[in-house]
Amino acid sequence: MPLKGEFTLPKNTQQASAHEKKPVGMLSTFFEYPEGVSFLNQGENEEIILLLRRDFITNVPWILTAIGLAIVPPITAVLSSLFFPFFTLSGQTLFAILTFYYTVVFGFILLEFSLWYFHVGLVTDARVVDIDVINILARDVSEVYLNDVKDVSYAQKGALATFFNFGGIFVQTNVTLQNVEFDSVPRPTEVARIISDLVGTKPRE
């Protein structure tokens, strides 16, 4: 109960001032209190505490594939002039082939980047949301309210995960509700601790 003449900030303003929000970067994989981020069915006063994506190192295979695909045409041009000198195409046809080829390479990059970019985990002050984009035609959105969380655990498996400090987070509920799993997220110990602090349990390895 405020004293007479005392000015009291609303609860939301108090929370916002306690945690400074910062604009989230394009390639952010671990970001606390992101600014300018929202998701479908977000509550009016629901605050995003943590934004998670798979560690950037998990993108290396498709980035290398894209670089490999990008250098295929010059190599093919050299080889075809050596082994198939009789096979000639007009400049216009070559231009069309190359333009199409690099459009496909661009499409591949756009697809792979989108699969990574939209595959996010969100921890809010009310729930844990996991948006899994499995492929271009399949996505799986699961969420668990913090009240229903029974256990939070994490796992780091393999040399790469240990070296780059990423791993899986498992947010478990009782048997009647679905569980949420974040895979290959950076700093799993810290993520587990943040969720556990919100829930009021101890993280388990």
Added chain:
Amino acid sequence: MNAQDLINLTIAFLSDFDFIVKIILIILLLPYLLFALILAQQIFSLGKSYNQINFSPIIKTLSILHVLAVIAVLLYVILVL
């Protein structure tokens, strides 16, 4: 048209690499255009599920540019080649 004419026609067709490539490109471009449209539609749809104000417009624009590039290549192959 006798058998000799048919053989000559086939040889003339097969020796025109540019025409063969044009047909192959059109066959490949049509399903690829469908893929590009689905990709753009999915990016817009996923942008509703998760929206990052400072970057979502860029990825949406890139998906539209991708579709436009495929349409441009298709038109080039059909009209110019």
